[in-house]
Amino acid sequence: MPMDQLSRFVVWLCSKFPREHLEFINKELSDILQGRKEFPTNPKDAFREKHPNYRDFTVNPNPPLTEPAKKKSRI
8 A cells, every 4th residue: 555545544544533542543553563462353465465376276186197198099
């Protein structure tokens, strides 16, 4: 998120909440970021959103071929 959007978000927060609520929000965010509290939900993963298939692969459960495949005869 670009900084100008973050700045607008902060201004919006300040316009919607009283000072006491903003201080509580600040304390909660600080505790979460410093590891004193668990994240209530998983944080947004911007890289995963931009690249949803990055390293998204599966391994074939069948063993590799040890002999060449037999040719089918034409009848």
